[in-house]
Amino acid sequence: MKTIIYTCPYVPAEWIAAYGLRPSRVMPAALRSTGPLALTEGLCPYVHSFINEVITDSPQTDTCGVIITTICDQMRRAFDILVRRCNLPAFLMNVPHTWQSVAAQKMYVDELRRLGQFLLRLGGKPPSDDTLTQVMLEYNAARASILAARSHLSARQHAEAIAAFGRDGLANMLNADTSTGIPITGVPLAIVGGPMVRGDLDIFDIVEQSGGQIVLDATETGERGLCPPFDRRRIRDNPLVELAGSYFNGIPDASRRPNSELYNWFKSRLLDRAVRGIIFRRYIWCDTWHAELWRLKEWINLPVLDIDVGGDNEAHQHRAPNRIRSFLETLS
Amino acid sequence: MTEIPRQITLQEWDQRYEQLQRAGLYQPDYGGLLSRHIEDGDTRLSKLRYDNSAAALRLWNFLLTEEDRLHKARAEGKKLVGTMKDLGTIPVMAYSLDNLVAFYPDGAWWIPCVMELNTSLLRIADQLGIDESFCPVRAMLGAFLTGGHFPIPDLLTCSVGATCDDFSAIAQRLNGLGYAILWWEIPHRRHPEPDEAAVKLPGGFRAPKCQIEFVESELQRLKTAIEELAGERLDEKKLAAGIKKANIVRSYLAELRQLTFTAELSPLPALEVLIAEMLAIHFCSDQNETIVVLKGLLEEVKTRVKAGIGFLSPDAARIFWVNPVADLQVMNLLEDCNGRICGTEYLFTHALDIIPQDLPPLEALAQMALADPMAGSSIDRASRICADIRAFGAEALLISRIPGASHCALEGQVIGEIVRDKLDIPVIEIEVPPLTDSMRPTLRNRLEALVEIVLKRRKK
Numbered sequence: 001m002k003t004i005i006y007t008c009p010y011v012p013a014e015w016i017a018a019y020g021l022r023p024s025r026v027m028p029a030a031l032r033s034t035g036p037l038a039l040t041e042g043l044c045p046y047v048h049s050f051i052n053e054v055i056t057d058s059p060q061t062d063t064c065g066v067i068i069t070t071i072c073d074q075m076r077r078a079f080d081i082l083v084r085r086c087n088l089p090a091f092l093m094n095v096p097h098t099w100q101s102v103a104a105q106k107m108y109v110d111e112l113r114r115l116g117q118f119l120l121r122l123g124g125k126p127p128s129d130d131t132l133t134q135v136m137l138e139y140n141a142a143r144a145s146i147l148a149a150r151s152h153l154s155a156r157q158h159a160e161a162i163a164a165f166g167r168d169g170l171a172n173m174l175n176a177d178t179s180t181g182i183p184i185t186g187v188p189l190a191i192v193g194g195p196m197v198r199g200d201l202d203i204f205d206i207v208e209q210s211g212g213q214i215v216l217d218a219t220e221t222g223e224r225g226l227c228p229p230f231d232r233r234r235i236r237d238n239p240l241v242e243l244a245g246s247y248f249n250g251i252p253d254a255s256r257r258p259n260s261e262l263y264n265w266f267k268s269r270l271l272d273r274a275v276r277g278i279i280f281r282r283y284i285w286c287d288t289w290h291a292e293l294w295r296l297k298e299w300i301n302l303p304v305l306d307i308d309v310g311g312d313n314e315a316h317q318h319r320a321p322n323r324i325r326s327f328l329e330t331l332s
Numbered sequence: 333m334t335e336i337p338r339q340i341t342l343q344e345w346d347q348r349y350e351q352l353q354r355a356g357l358y359q360p361d362y363g364g365l366l367s368r369h370i371e372d373g374d375t376r377l378s379k380l381r382y383d384n385s386a387a388a389l390r391l392w393n394f395l396l397t398e399e400d401r402l403h404k405a406r407a408e409g410k411k412l413v414g415t416m417k418d419l420g421t422i423p424v425m426a427y428s429l430d431n432l433v434a435f436y437p438d439g440a441w442w443i444p445c446v447m448e449l450n451t452s453l454l455r456i457a458d459q460l461g462i463d464e465s466f467c468p469v470r471a472m473l474g475a476f477l478t479g480g481h482f483p484i485p486d487l488l489t490c491s492v493g494a495t496c497d498d499f500s501a502i503a504q505r506l507n508g509l510g511y512a513i514l515w516w517e518i519p520h521r522r523h524p525e526p527d528e529a530a531v532k533l534p535g536g537f538r539a540p541k542c543q544i545e546f547v548e549s550e551l552q553r554l555k556t557a558i559e560e561l562a563g564e565r566l567d568e569k570k571l572a573a574g575i576k577k578a579n580i581v582r583s584y585l586a587e588l589r590q591l592t593f594t595a596e597l598s599p600l601p602a603l604e605v606l607i608a609e610m611l612a613i614h615f616c617s618d619q620n621e622t623i624v625v626l627k628g629l630l631e632e633v634k635t636r637v638k639a640g641i642g643f644l645s646p647d648a649a650r651i652f653w654v655n656p657v658a659d660l661q662v663m664n665l666l667e668d669c670n671g672r673i674c675g676t677e678y679l680f681t682h683a684l685d686i687i688p689q690d691l692p693p694l695e696a697l698a699q700m701a702l703a704d705p706m707a708g709s710s711i712d713r714a715s716r717i718c719a720d721i722r723a724f725g726a727e728a729l730l731i732s733r734i735p736g737a738s739h740c741a742l743e744g745q746v747i748g749e750i751v752r753d754k755l756d757i758p759v760i761e762i763e764v765p766p767l768t769d770s771m772r773p774t775l776r777n778r779l780e781a782l783v784e785i786v787l788k789r790r791k792k
Contacts, residue, residue: 041763042733042741070520073497077742080710084746097492097500098517103549107519110542117525257492257500257515258507287466287738291501294461295508 002123005058006067007050007195008075009225010095012247013169014139015112015240018132019124021064025166027221028053030199031311037081044285045311046195047074051081058088065089065122067115071097071255072288091118097257099249108248109241132239140230142170147223152182155214156204159222163198166221186213187331188274192266192296193281194254194289195220200309203281206321210328215273218266219281220253227251254288262292263299270300277331278304279324303331337641339381339601339667342367345389352386360390360621362397369396375448376767381664383604387628394616394625395607398435399482401617405433406483411561414485415614416503417495418518420683421701422554423614428574429562435617437488438499440481441469444766445659452478462505467498467737468658468766476506487561488513489554494520494707497738514557516550518701519543521708533703534685536719537712547698555694571693577619582686584626585612589684591633593674593724597642599633602663602673606656609676612683643667649786650674652726654717654747655734657764662732662775665768669779671786675724677717681705710743714750721755727786730779733763758785 001022016023028049033039035052054066066088068079079092093111096104120126127135146165150158189212191203196219204214218224228250234242252262269275280296282289297304305327310316340348345366349357366389369377374396382388406412413434415422426434444454445468453474457463460477462470475481490503490513507513521539524530529541559566588608592600600608608629615622636642644667652675657663666673682703688696705713721729729751733740740763748759760782768775 040741040745042736042738044741070494073495073500073738074741076494076520077710077739077746080746081742084711084749092520092522094493094519094522096517096519098515101517101550101553103546104517107517107546114525254504255497255500257490257504258513259504285465285736285738285741287498287501287736290465291462291505295505297461299508 001062002064003062004065004067004119004122005054005063006069008067008069008071008095009220009227009251009253010069010071010247011067011093012112012227012243013166014132014135014243015115016119016124017139017169018127018135019116019119021119021122021124023169024063026050026053027163027167027195028197030197031309033311036085039311042285044072044074044283045309046197046283046286047072047078048311049197050075051078054082054088055086058086063088065091065118067091067093069093069095071095071253072286074285089118089122091115095248097255099256099261105244105248109244112240112244129239132243133235136230136235136239136243137232138170143226144229147226150223154182154204154208155217156201156208159196159201159204159217162217162222162226163201184213184215186211187276187328188213188215189277189279190214190216190218190270190273190275191222191279191281192218193220194283194286195225196222196281203279203307203320203324206324207279207328210321210325211332212277212324212328214279216269216275218269224253224265225251254292259292266300270302275302277327278302279307279327280304281307281309284308284310303327335384337599337636337643338384339643339664340384341381342370342378345382345384348384349389352389357386360393362400363390363393366392366396372396373447373450375450376446376660379661380603381601383601385632387625387632388604390628391604391607391625394618394621395610398617402433402435402483405617411487412483412485413558413561414488416488416490416513417499418489418491418701419680419704420613421551421697422489424574424578424687424697425551425555425558425566425571427577427615427619428566428570429558429564431564432558432562433617435482435485435614437472437475437482437485438469440472440475441467441658442660443471443475443481444468448767451480453481460505460509462502465736466502467496467734469499470502473502473506476511477509484511487557489516489557490514491516491518491701493517494704496706498736514554516554518547518550518704518707521702521704521712531699533699534688535681535703536716537703537708539699539702543702544695544698547701548694551694551698551701568693572689575687575689575693575696577623579686579689580623581612581615581619581626582684584623584630585609585684586686588626588630588633589676591630591637593726595637595642596646597640598644598648598672599636599642600629601643602653602666603660604629605673605676606660606663606678609678609680609684613680644670644672647787648672649783650725650727651782651786652676652717652721652724652729653678653732654729655679655732655740657732658734658766659764659768662764662768665772665776666779669776669783671779671783674726675720677705677713677720679706681716706739710746711750713743714747717747718751718754721751721757726757727789728757728782729759730782731759731761733761735763735765758782758789
């Protein structure tokens, strides 16, 4: 089956799958300072890794298209690099930063329709409402089971399960033993920030080895990046509108303007899960998340540890575990 | 008799001022000795070199007294609109009503340069978690918190969507500190699909009609807010008149740029051209005076061109400059290296293009907002830069990176590659922080090398 790759959480996998194509959310293997595109001053290491992974890996796979969105300025510009350096058909989807107006919501729906035309050109078939509904319900169930499995998996396993769902869709659903839960023995922490790369999932192990436990993965590639459940009644009325509504209105992010919904989302979950500290993981040069660090510190009455991630720099890699250990020592 | 154009220091300007006074120079109420602005803390002025014309004196005095004008406007009961990021669109709406004054708080990005870091603005931004990894526009945060550089606007708007992340993030930080912001969206300007209704925008880019309609609906929201603030309806007639007036500014600038960039001898230094272009975005808080100032400058340029006098030698390297500099002194440095500006793209070419007057006014403004070079791809931006390089006969491209700006990490590569491919001219990229003193030798080397390459290519 032909694969369409993307990384942004505002790209609905259901829409691609309904066209008979395989959606696959890219989580780059690691942050590397080398590759076809040089890592220049000011370039976000995640954007750099994503571009290089698309350029390097897509020719060796069955990937037939890539979707980029506009929620991040450097990603928006990554599209320019990809269309010039890579033969893979690319689609730039406008995801509005404002979200409170009807016009912004309508634009998102219109962009999904335009994306549909791109998928058609790549061999997809336009879905009937029934097909889309069926796909949405299947993904809904899959997401629900992943979220339910959280208390039965280690934080790392849960993060990997979400990543596998993004990468493989319904093809690789986890079969977690849900009969017993994993007791919370470490200091409950949240991890907050943009998307992670696979190599950085070690951070979950480091936290556990240091006496902590991530109980809320509020990164873009964690549960924050999953859209909320669809409303079955509204799916019947108009599946596309429900799909768009759930993704566009249901995923809180630092890039939204205003981004007050992100803080509302934090508020309820931090309380529910008795979080005692926050690991704020950000890429250097990611202005969107960087600017939220101090705001979060001012807003929340919890200790916040800033982990800036700069690429495959050894000093950076050693610094993070030390800082996490010290942070947890102060919380124990 | 026509004065010989020269670049003079601030100290020399005081003597020149006396000379002009004796000759009967007319001074507007904001006029006076340029050196007096040093007392306001604008210490960088003492390190710049200026055009010696009365028109340039008026330009500088106009620029450096904006803060006073804003306070005066408030004292007179006018309402202030702080328009962030869109660079040139919302002010046209605001100035269509008599009791509104619009300005860009973004302009605070030059304060660290002009006051040579002698303010607390960057320190305040640091304390708010907005450190030097962000664009120097972070100074705006400090300016809001101290209230010492511009009055806090009655209405604050900010365009988002296809904008740089650093500005959007800083504006969100401001919002989080309790400053209400009316956010509005300019989507990424995409290429029309093959079967989609499309429009050619002023400046030459194309956009789908539905995107123009979207921006128009956003401008409608802003219009409502502006009307509420002003207590007055902004009907089509008033808006059309506002557009017409904005076009006077733009047409003066178009002529000024054309003459300056193409004359055999450069008739106006790079620094004054930069300041003049900036007037287009919000008229330095006085639209009528902007027209007078630009008219004077244009007359001076015409006189010089006609007399065949100007700056530098006729063989000066003709450079096209992309992005504004955080340190104004670098514009002088280019001339020290025997380079002259022949074309600019300071991120707001859409504020220089003529606004269509044969369209419903709000639709015309929507077109202008979408014509923003930063709203589209760097590939489109490069195409326009290529067209302008050809039109003005520039021989090299200089891309000036803004430290920390999200767009600078990738756009330079794309623009540079396209310009090299299409035009086969030398391209360099430099980074200009708010104060370049410590890196001046390096910058000078880079500029001299560029000029040298241009001159060498001529001999081939």
